[in-house]
Amino acid sequence: MKIGELAGRAGVSTRALRYYEQQGLLPARRGANGYREYEESDLKLVAEIRTLVSSGFTLEDARPFVECLRAGNETGNACPDSLAVSRRKLAEIDAEIRTLLKRRAEILSQLS
Structure with missing residues (x-):
């Protein structure tokens, strides 16, 4: 799928997707025409990133x-490194x- 379709399905902007790609969180695949191409599994990555943020x-x-x-892995929290985070x-x-x-306790004591 193209970047616009992924953005629409994930509920994020294309700018956010490009930023995730720049940060190394989203794979940067390019078609023969130079357009970014994403797989269905990338939708799960974006959803995970959005949930965490x-x-x-x-x-x-x-x-x-x-x-x-x-x-x-089925979930992003199935690995030791993610559990540590x-x-x-x-x-x-x-x-x-x-x-x-x-x-709160300090302010409450000032009210008494």
Whole structure:
């Protein structure tokens, strides 16, 4: 499929797809005419990237998940590297929650 079709089916802009390609997250295949060509499996890669980014992961964080899918796994979190990224992200979120709870308690004590 061409870039416009993939963009439409994935719900992203062609600019985003070119950026993912530039970052090495999406394969850059070219047809004889020079147009980008994508496979059905690339739709799954883009969906994985979008889900991760919307959950607070960076594009660099998404790399192990994409590599896991490219290796033929059913999900992007089936590999040790992607699980490590998820665990790290959870630890970051937990730290943010602790910081927010501390701030909340400080403000609450000022109201009393």
